[in-house]
Amino acid sequence: MTDIATMPRPVSFGRRLKRFMADRPLIPLIILLIILVVILQILRPGILNERWIANTAKFAIPLAILAGCQTMTMLTGGIDLSVGTVATMSAFIMATQIVNQDPAVAFLLAMLPAVLIGLINGIGVGVFRVHPLIMTLGTSLIGTGFLQVYQRTVIASGARIPDFLNWLGTGLTYGFPNALLLFVPVAVLIVFMLNRTGFGRLLYAVGDNERAARLSGVRYWQVITALYVLSSLLAGITGLLYIGLIKAPSLSLAEPLVLPSVAAAVIGGTSIFGGRGGYTGTIVGALILTVLTTLLTILQMPEGGRRILFGFIVLFVTAAYLRIIEDR
Amino acid sequence: MSRFLRNQGWVAGLFALLIFLFVVTKLIQPGYGSGDFGSLARAVLPYAFAVAAQTVVVIAGGIDLSVAAMMALTSVTAASMMNGASEEYALFVVPFVLAMGLVLGALNGALIVVTRVPDIVVTLAMLFVLQGAALLVLGAPGGAAAEWLKASVIGTVPIPGLPDWADAWVPKALALLVVCLCIVWIPLRRSRLGLSIYAIGSNELAAFRSGVPVARTRIVAYALSGLFAAMGGLSLTISTGIGAPIPGPYLLASVAAVVLGGVALGGGKGGLLGPIIAVFVLRLVRTDLTLLAIDPNVTAIIEGAIMVAVVMFGAFITIRGRPLGATP
Incomplete structure (x- = not known):
């Protein structure tokens, strides 16, 4: 009797779970994060202390900002694969120009390529309608080429990490990483922009139904150009933060962050097809990936294995979200 | 004749461009001869x-972002298998690597069909996975x-009955390329399967209603793409x-050459000859830049800019052509 009564339950529970996950993606994500931390604590008892948390936050912040670029571009159905190159360029130019230049001038010089690449991306995607993936991949290839030429010209001057970036990237104040001083305003700004401003609404509108958005008077190319410039600028600032953390300027500095940044946004519930998602989920996604990376390092999984895992995570999560949307 | 020109006009124009570039090369470097053609x-x-790998998939109405990663994986697999092994062992390695690509x-195709996630996302995830596997x-270049x-x-290939000076213009690499492509492409183009690939790229719904097995054809198209990529990795x-x-x-x-070769990015149009000639054009431009004694890093920038411009142009033509109902 009880068997029969409970029979239809699993089905409805599954549906309810799907509903729940679609409505509040943040709660399962936080549960997943806690599970990962608990596993970490079981594998390495005592790892969970103040220093570890601060360290995790330090490494999660650059990833979270880059994932913010992916979140915003994904909302319009795009993606920005040039963030790694842009961050590397800003970091490298900053580290080499600070030797002979005023910090403010060096900063402006470092941001210049970011704006240019963002502008080209935006025009290519918005005006010429090239697929964002191909476009941003192309500009990142060109950017890397410029960086190699640039490296030749400054090889004599040497490089130095400015003290300020050192302090911002690695320093702690009362146990809190100084990087939070940069991250909290950026995060608040992105969340506010996406939820409360007209520009944020436009991003969702364009991603949800581009045709409808156009017909209701949205100037598509202006929105897209502004979006990609903004994304590039954020990537450039991340590069400055990251060089303070890593302290070794190289031509492939931020390249390893590109794939995790896409994965973080996808895990955080932002649809890669546009129109759905938000930045808070992405932040939790970045934290999950950082903890997962620590876990995989402890388990001694090589870099290759990590990439395979991240690739499958992107595929699996996208497929799962697709099912949830279809169900509704 | 006029029908031939109408169908093959783009390819013929491209071929003329190639001849023109050869003339330019000869003018820049009067010593340009058969040896340089071989390299x-x-x-x-x-x-x-x-490009062949990308062409098959694009004709079938998709895109394969994992081409380069697939080539890297097959290349390292072949190199590490042949490392320290006997000459005869390579006879086994070649078919093994080709089968692996297939x-x-x-798997790419099957994942697209089964998960119903768009091809661009699936192959992006596979790009990460294959990169990790490579x-x-x-871990480092070797083998x-x-x-x-x-x-x-x-x-060069010694062809009986041809004078030596003509023989010198038939490098083995070119012969190998032509043979490998023809073995796969010509039977395919003449078969029902080839027609199905064009059909699903041109109009998937119409193809489905005329009894084309859409899912199976798509998987086959991606499998062929993998086979070509494996050939690329081996080479x-x-x-x-x-x-x-x-x-x-x-x-x-590969994307730039496909666009330049007259294959519509929407699918269903074009052949293999155009993209292959386009590759020669793009490579010859690079040779010319090198012959003009331009810094190799600057060459990389120019090359990247040309490729991005070509892709932009292709996308531009696609959107301009659509409302008029006339595609190039």
Whole structure:
């Protein structure tokens, strides 16, 4: 009797779970994060202390900002694969120009390529309608080429990490990483922009139904150009933060962050097809990936294995979200 | 004749451009001869296979972002298998690697069909996975290639009945390329399967209603793409003598050559000849830049800019052509 009564339950529970996950993606994500931390604590008892948390936050912040670029571009159905190159360029130019230049001038010089690449991306995607993936991949290839030429010209001057970036990237104040001083305003700004401003609404509108958005008077190319410039600028600032953390300027500095940044946004519930998602989920996604990376390092999984895992995570999560949307 | 010109006009124009570039090359470097043509053919080899891989999928209405990563994986697999092994062992390695490409390509297609996630996302995820797998196989550039394989792309093909000066213009690399492509492409183009590939690219719904097995055809198209990518990976190992786990710039180059070759990015149009000629054009431009004594890093920038411009142009034509109902 009880068997029969409970029979239809699993089905409805599954549906309810799907509903729940679609409505509040943040709660399962936080549960997943806690599970990962608990596993970490079981594998390495005592790892969970103040220093570890601060360290995790330090490494999660650059990833979270880059994932913010992916979140915003994904909302319009795009993606920005040039963030790694842009961050590397800003970091490298900053580290080499600070030797002979005023910090403010060096900063402006470092941001210049970011704006240019963002502008080209935006025009290519918005005006010429090239697929964002191909476009941003192309500009990142060109950017890397410029960086190699640039490296030749400054090889004599040497490089130095400015003290300020050192302090911002690695320093702690009362146990809190100084990087939070940069991250909290950026995060608040992105969340506010996406939820409360007209520009944020436009991003969702364009991603949800581009045709409808156009017909209701949205100037598509202006929105897209502004979006990609903004994304590039954020990537450039991340590069400055990251060089303070890593302290070794190289031509492939931020390249390893590109794939995790896409994965973080996808895990955080932002649809890669546009129109759905938000930045808070992405932040939790970045934290999950950082903890997962620590876990995989402890388990001694090589870099290759990590990439395979991240690739499958992107595929699996996208497929799962697709099912949830279809169900509704 | 007029019908031939109408159908093949784009390819004919491209071929004229190629001849023109050869003339320019000869003007820049009066000593440009058969030996230089041989090295051009060797440089083209991996690019041509990458383009063939991309062409099949684009004709079927999709896109394959994992081409370069697939080439890296097959290249390192071949290089590490042949490392320290006997010359005869390579006879087993070649079919094994080709089969691997075929299976991995089919996996790409199957994932697209089963998960119903768009091709661009699936192949992006597979790009990460294959890259990781390549790093697992070989952490750093290394391995070896069998001597007879290396010899198969160096030198010229002696054709009986031809004078020596004409023989010199038939490099083995070019002959190998033509043979490999024809073995797969000509039977395909003449078969029902080839027609199905064009049909699903042109109009999937119409193809489905006329009884074309859409899912199976799509999987086959990706499998063939994997096969061509494996050929590309093998040719990389053969021409360099080692395998490198970091993918080269083949993805963007393949998309640019496909667009330049007159294959519509929407699918269902074009052939293999156009993209292959386009690859020669793009490579020859690079040769000319080198002959003009331009810094190789600057050459990379110019090349990247040309490829991005070509892709932009292709996308522009696609959107301009659509409302008029006339596509180039």
